[in-house]
Structure formats: structure tokens, C-alpha cells
Amino acid sequence: MLHKALLVTTLVAMTGCSTLSDWDKETAGGRYTVRQDFAPETPPDVSAVPDATPVDIPYSRGGNRSTYEVWGKQYSVLNTHVGYSAEGTASWYGLKFHGHKTSNGEIYDIYKMSAAHKSLPIPSFAKVTNLDNGKSVIVRVNDRGPFHDDRLIDLSYAAASRLDILQRGTGRVRVEGIDATGFAEHSNVDNTPAKLSSSLVDAPAISTGSYLQIGAFSNENSALAVQAKLAELEGVETTIQKLERADLTLHRVVVGPLSAGISPEILIERIESLGYSKPILIKSLN
Numbered sequence: 001m002l003h004k005a006l007l008v009t010t011l012v013a014m015t016g017c018s019t020l021s022d023w024d025k026e027t028a029g030g031r032y033t034v035r036q037d038f039a040p041e042t043p044p045d046v047s048a049v050p051d052a053t054p055v056d057i058p059y060s061r062g063g064n065r066s067t068y069e070v071w072g073k074q075y076s077v078l079n080t081h082v083g084y085s086a087e088g089t090a091s092w093y094g095l096k097f098h099g100h101k102t103s104n105g106e107i108y109d110i111y112k113m114s115a116a117h118k119s120l121p122i123p124s125f126a127k128v129t130n131l132d133n134g135k136s137v138i139v140r141v142n143d144r145g146p147f148h149d150d151r152l153i154d155l156s157y158a159a160a161s162r163l164d165i166l167q168r169g170t171g172r173v174r175v176e177g178i179d180a181t182g183f184a185e186h187s188n189v190d191n192t193p194a195k196l197s198s199s200l201v202d203a204p205a206i207s208t209g210s211y212l213q214i215g216a217f218s219n220e221n222s223a224l225a226v227q228a229k230l231a232e233l234e235g236v237e238t239t240i241q242k243l244e245r246a247d248l249t250l251h252r253v254v255v256g257p258l259s260a261g262i263s264p265e266i267l268i269e270r271i272e273s274l275g276y277s278k279p280i281l282i283k284s285l286n
Contacts, residue, residue, distance in 0.1 A: 046158040048225045050215020051138035051250065052113040053280075054125040054180035063103030063122050063144060070147050081124035081141070081177035088152030090128065090173040092160035093145075102143035110157035116143035117153050117175070125180055127218070128153065130163040131172040136218050137162045138178065138250070162219070211256035212264070212279035214271065216243070223251035226276075230255070233270055241285055254285065 067076050078084065094110050102108050104122045120126065120141045129136040137159050146154040153175050155163070165171030214230070217223040223240050230238045236255055243250040255271070258264060264281075271279055 046111060046161045048222055048229065049111060049113060049158045049162070050222075050226075050253075050277075051217050052125055052140040053213075053216045053250075053252075054138065054178045056180045057123065059121045060104035060123060062105050063142075068144075070144075073147070075118050075144075077121055078119050079121070081120045081126065082179045084120060084126070084177035085174065086152060087131065087172070087174045089150055089170050090153045090155055090160070090163070090165060090175075091146055091148075091151050091170050092155045092157060092166065094157045104142055106142045108143065108156070112156060113137055113139045113159050113162075114143070114156045115139040115141050115153050115159060116145035117141050118144060118147070120177065125178040126153075127176045127178055128155065128159065128163065129174045129176075130165065131174060133164055135163050138216075138218055162222075210258050211254040211282045211285065212258070212267065212271070213282050214238075214253040214255060214276055214279055216250045216252040218250060220251045223253050226253045229274060230271070232274065233267075236267065239285075254282065255279065 064077055067074055069075070093108075093116070100108055102114075102116070102122075106123070108114065115126065115128065117126075122144075123140055123142045125138060126141055127136055127138050139155065139159050143154070151170075153173065155165075157166070160166050160171075163171060163173070165173075214226055215223075217226075220240075227238050227240060230253075236258065238253060238255050241252040241254055243252055255267070258267075268279055
């Protein structure tokens with residue numbers, strides 16, 4: 001979204017115009033093919049889309065200037081997202097921006113848990129809670145916006161759907177920065193195994209005892225839905241692992257432990273065929 005605003009600013013500087021037309025603002029001078037944002041014509045079920053998994057990564061070089069200007073207004077970027085907490089109005093952005101680069105060069109995907117924020121450093125992770133229904137999600141903040149005085153955060157289509165704010169278009173939320181340092185530590189395993197369904201042939205396997213992480217969810221029901229979906233496979237187990245950190249609880253869905261007779265490549269292909277992103281290999285649940 002910041003790319004859009006910066007491009008418009010550049011166009012204004014080149015033409016010497018003092019005001020922006022509606023067309024310039026809505027299409028970033030022609031960058032986007034449509035003027036108005038829109039949702040998928042047939043709404044997909046995104047209830048099982050995993051929350052973003054907080055990881056301790058450096059902020060990107062792109063999108064993190066200490067100050068920047070959009071449409072004549074100055075904004076400042078915080079030095080850290082840790083300890084950030086604010087309440088305000090959330091909106092969402094959809095297919096108009098799908099497939100385009102975010103402010104730090106990542107590709108916006110409406111079906112992933114991400115968000116845009118005016119001042120949080122990127123990429124960072126935040127917990128977003130709908131103050132009207134108590135539902136919460138964890139998002140990867142990787143874009144700038146929304147550039148409206150009455151808006152706090154712009155959510156991806158999937159995140160907005162999980163929070164039940166799609167229909168209204170906006171919702172009252174609390175945004176809290178997540179300290180990802182050692183996030184996966186201090187975890188408890190909730191031993192809820194379920195059979196998975198697939199014929200796995202012998203092939204070179206990764207080390208015995210490793211796991212494949214399918215996703216992590218702040219909502220336990222979403223984790224259970226993924227576990228039920230993976231019942232279409234067999235030969236391995238899936239476990240829901242509860243991760244506790246401060247006031248944040250995640251339900252991580254993992255497949256394993258993998259044995260020497262399991263082909264990880266075929267297992268990963270089967271998992272992806274069910275509509276999930278490529279699993280993350282983890283060596284243990286400790």
C-alpha cells in the first residue's frame with residue numbers, strides 16, 4: 001500500500017501538480033488495474049488458514065524509513081514493535097492489491113494472515129483482537145497503511161474474515177506487538193493425536209523424530225479443523241501443541257514424529273494437495 005502512495009507522490013512531483021485526482025489516488029497513477037477494492041466473487045472458506053507464526057527476524061531495509069510522507073502528511077516508524085498496544089478501527093484490503101508487492105517487497109496474498117500498519121516496523125508480528133466478539137488472530141505486518149485518520153490497521157482478507165469484520169468492512173480492534181524472541185520455547189504438548197491418511201512409499205527420510213509444522217492458530221477450533229482435514233492421510237500422526245507465552249496462546253498443528261520409513265517429499269506433496277502451504281520442518285517439540 002505504501003508503494004501505491006509513494007508512486008502517486010512521485011507522479012505529483014514530476015508533473016508539478018499541487019493536488020491529486022481521484023484516479024491518481026485510487027490506481028496509484030495506473031499501477032493498479034481497478035480503482036475500487038473488492039472481495040472474491042465466491043467467498044472461500046478461510047477458517048483453517050493458519051495464524052502467522054511469530055519468528056525472530058530482523059526488520060527489512062525496505063519500508064522502514066524513520067519518517068515518510070503520504071499525501072502531504074508525515075508519519076513516523078517506531079524503533080520496535082515489542083510492547084506496542086493500541087485500540088482503534090481495522091479495515092481490510094483485497095483483490096485490488098493481491099499479487100502486488102508490499103512496502104518491504106513481499107507479495108501480498110489475501111489468503112494469508114498479514115496486515116498493513118502506519119508505524120510498526122516491518123516485518124513484525126501482532127495479535128489483533130476484535131473487541132466486539134473477542135476473536136483474535138496473529139498477523140505478519142509487512143505493509144504500510146491505512147492512510148485514513150480514523151483507521152489503525154488494514155487486515156488481509158483472510159484475517160478480516162477470521163475476525164468477522166468482512167461484512168461491515170471495519171471493526172473495533174486491539175493491536176498488540178508480539179515479541180517473537182524464544183516464542184517457540186516454554187511450550188506444552190497437548191497430546192491429541194489423530195491418524196493421517198496417505199500411502200507413503202519408502203524413500204530417503206529426514207532424521208527420525210522430526211516434525212512438519214502445518215500452521216499455528218490462536219483459535220483452537222481452527223487447529224482442530226485442520227487436524228480433522230488431515231485425517232484424509234494415514235501412516236503418521238498429527239498433534240496439536242499448545243504454545244504459551246505471556247498472554248498469548250497458540251495451537252500449533254504438527255505432523256510426526258517422522259520415521260525412517262516415511263518419504264518427507266511425498267508427505268509434503270500430500271499436505272500441499274489438501275490446500276495448505278508447504279510445511280515447516282522442525283527438529284523437535286521441545
